[in-house]
Amino acid sequence: MEKIFQEAVNDAQVIAPFQSHGHDHGQCVVEAIAAAESRCEKDGSSFTPLRRKVLELVWSSHGPVGAYEVLEKLRSSRRNAAPPTVYRALEFLMEHGLIHRIESLNAYVGCGDPARRHGGQFLICRDCQSVAELDDRAIDRAVTRRADALGFDVEQQTVEIIGQCADCSARGDNDGE
Amino acid sequence: MEKIFQEAVNDAQVIAPFQSHGHDHGQCVVEAIAAAESRCEKDGSSFTPLRRKVLELVWSSHGPVGAYEVLEKLRSSRRNAAPPTVYRALEFLMEHGLIHRIESLNAYVGCGDPARRHGGQFLICRDCQSVAELDDRAIDRAVTRRADALGFDVEQQTVEIIGQCADCSARGDNDGE
DNA sequence: TTCTATATGTTATAATATATCATATTTTAA
DNA sequence: TTAAAATATGATATATTATAACATATAGAA
Ligand SMILES: [Zn+2]
Ligand SMILES: [Zn+2]
Ligand SMILES: [Zn+2]
Ligand SMILES: [Zn+2]
Numbered sequence: 258m259e260k261i262f263q264e265a266v267n268d269a270q271v272i273a274p275f276q277s278h279g280h281d282h283g284q285c286v287v288e289a290i291a292a293a294e295s296r297c298e299k300d301g302s303s304f305t306p307l308r309r310k311v312l313e314l315v316w317s318s319h320g321p322v323g324a325y326e327v328l329e330k331l332r333s334s335r336r337n338a339a340p341p342t343v344y345r346a347l348e349f350l351m352e353h354g355l356i357h358r359i360e361s362l363n364a365y366v367g368c369g370d371p372a373r374r375h376g377g378q379f380l381i382c383r384d385c386q387s388v389a390e391l392d393d394r395a396i397d398r399a400v401t402r403r404a405d406a407l408g409f410d411v412e413q414q415t416v417e418i419i420g421q422c423a424d425c426s427a428r429g430d431n432d433g434e
Numbered sequence: 435m436e437k438i439f440q441e442a443v444n445d446a447q448v449i450a451p452f453q454s455h456g457h458d459h460g461q462c463v464v465e466a467i468a469a470a471e472s473r474c475e476k477d478g479s480s481f482t483p484l485r486r487k488v489l490e491l492v493w494s495s496h497g498p499v500g501a502y503e504v505l506e507k508l509r510s511s512r513r514n515a516a517p518p519t520v521y522r523a524l525e526f527l528m529e530h531g532l533i534h535r536i537e538s539l540n541a542y543v544g545c546g547d548p549a550r551r552h553g554g555q556f557l558i559c560r561d562c563q564s565v566a567e568l569d570d571r572a573i574d575r576a577v578t579r580r581a582d583a584l585g586f587d588v589e590q591q592t593v594e595i596i597g598q599c600a601d602c603s604a605r606g607d608n609d610g611e
Numbered sequence: 612t613t614c615t616a617t618a619t620g621t622t623a624t625a626a627t628a629t630a631t632c633a634t635a636t637t638t639t640a641a
Numbered sequence: 642t643t644a645a646a647a648t649a650t651g652a653t654a655t656a657t658t659a660t661a662a663c664a665t666a667t668a669g670a671a
Contacts, residue, residue, distance in 0.1 A: 420588045
């Protein structure tokens with residue numbers, strides 16, 4: 258069991274696995290900010306203090322965060338922040354692949370690997386709200402095959418899978434068992 | 435090319451293909467209503483005139499329709515219709531598998547086969563807004579495999595693929611070629 | 612028939628997102 | 642080096658999507 262998990266986690270197609278409860282999340286944020294700086298430098302775009310702060314707030318957990326949740330937190334450092342303040346920053350972060358939008362939740366989640374271009378494939382735990390990010394070629398291939406057969410040209414994938422993660426399943430949260 | 439399309443269209447995993455521009459859409463609506471009646475009878479739930487009307491309005495095209503678009507149209511027959519009128523009907527139709535919600539568009543689309551239980555997989559044309567509904571086992575299998583490897587228990591899939599359909603591609607709409 | 616569950620009416624408001632114009636800051640280039 | 646242009650943020654207003662709460666009506670069951 259453990260072995261299977263480990264294989265899956267080490268697979269490059271798993272961009273960001275579910276994180277253990279006790280992991281060093283400060284380090285996650287540090288790495289995300291570093292990756293963002295690097296990415297913006299490459300793109301020749303300016304990673305301003307506001308954008309950095311908003312990215313940090315999105316990374317406050319591995320779960321999806323709503324725009325107004327970001328706004329509320331942002332206001333402790335920027336008293337006059339308004340919805341456009343946040344939405345513009347989120348738009349920038351999306352354009353540069355630093356965050357993804359979870360359509361089914363109207364929320365945003367930090368990207369686990371902004372260096373690599375990819376569409377969005379997510380496993381979302383209904384209990385702990387954690388998100389695992391995938392770039393699964395088998396899923397992509399299955400989608401592309403079917404689309405090709407119908408003469409459909411794929412431009413953007415939204416794959417959002419709701420369910421229960423291993424930890425919550427083990428802990429016996431809610432239904433499920 | 436035609437042959438490939440035809441195979442794909444006849445495949446049971448394509449619940450509803452893209453429709454030709456000149457097809458008899460009145461017939462689509464008639465069939466959808468008949469299927470809905472049958473389904474509700476099986477479920478022992480009441481397919482009221484309001485719910486029927488809302489379903490017809492969702493079926494006004496093969497594209498996604500917003501709740502407030504439905505509301506506006508509904509008002510020509512029900513002067514006093516309000517948002518809850520529509521949302522409650524949409525909720526009912528969803529619960530009975532008569533429509534699906536397209537999360538990435540905050541919109542709804544009629545289900546091409548309410549008799550069969552299935553999750554949502556959609557190809558959505560960015561030009562003509564038409565939607566093809568899939569129940570593709572290869573996509574489902576790829577998702578399930580990866581989820582299993584991560585110990586994740588899948589409960590609900592949201593697969594929404596944006597792109598350009600064959601017709602629009604042939605007509606040379608916008609970019610794409 | 613009375614009770615009970617279901618369905619709809621009605622009003623208000625919550626939650627999410629964008630438009631618009633003003634101001635500040637940075638970059639470009641004459 | 643300074644004016645013009647592009648970019649970024651401030652500020653206000655409003656659009657869009659969705660739900661809460663309570664009242665009334667209707668349909669089945671007891
Ligand atoms: Zn972390
Ligand atoms: Zn990513
Ligand atoms: Zn039709
Ligand atoms: Zn369907």
